[in-house]
Amino acid sequence: xxxxxxxxxIVRALRxxxxxxxxxxxxxxxxxxxxxxxxAPYTSVYAYMLHGTELVLEAFAGRETPHVRIAVxxxxxxxxxxxxxxxxxxxxxxxxxxxxxxxxxxxELVVLIRRGANILGQxxxxxDVPAGFTxxxxxxxxxxxxxxxxxx
Numbered sequence: 001x002x003x004x005x006x007x008x009x010i011v012r013a014l015r016x017x018x019x020x021x022x023x024x025x026x027x028x029x030x031x032x033x034x035x036x037x038x039x040a041p042y043t044s045v046y047a048y049m050l051h052g053t054e055l056v057l058e059a060f061a062g063r064e065t066p067h068v069r070i071a072v073x074x075x076x077x078x079x080x081x082x083x084x085x086x087x088x089x090x091x092x093x094x095x096x097x098x099x100x101x102x103x104x105x106x107x108e109l110v111v112l113i114r115r116g117a118n119i120l121g122q123x124x125x126x127x128d129v130p131a132g133f134t135x136x137x138x139x140x141x142x143x144x145x146x147x148x149x150x151x152x
Contacts, residue, residue, distance in 0.1 A: 010047060027152055028059035033123065040132070043126050044125070045060065087110040089107055110122050125141065
């Protein structure tokens with residue numbers, strides 16, 4: 001079980017793919033695949049990009065989700081965009097407006113992909129581990145999200 005991952009390896013891979021003209025969807029898919037490959041607590045990883053007032057699922061690794069479009073302000077993902085703040089939810093069952101992707105999900109981490117004040121999208125991670133994400137996990141995912149902000 002990995003406590004965290006070396007984000008710099010993922011960032012280097014993303015930059016290399018970008019240099020070879022990888023399209024946005026491929027970069028997002030690579031980020032999802034590489035984070036999920038680290039194992040627990042990263043059960044499922046979703047990349048949503050902001051299109052107007054909706055988050056649209058553009059890539060994922062792990063379980064499929066019925067939530068391919070999420071309105072800003074709805075659920076943990078929409079709340080992150082509405083407030084402009086990353087969300088680390090240790091117990092999704094305690095969140096009133098939680099949109100369940102899977103009944104096994106216990107905690108969720110949403111890290112915004114932003115260029116300055118402009119929110120482009122987010123990396124949304126579900127975990128089957130209660131209180132699965134520490135500040136170390138958050139910082140590692142943020143490093144990947146910050147790289148995507150420049151590359152996509």
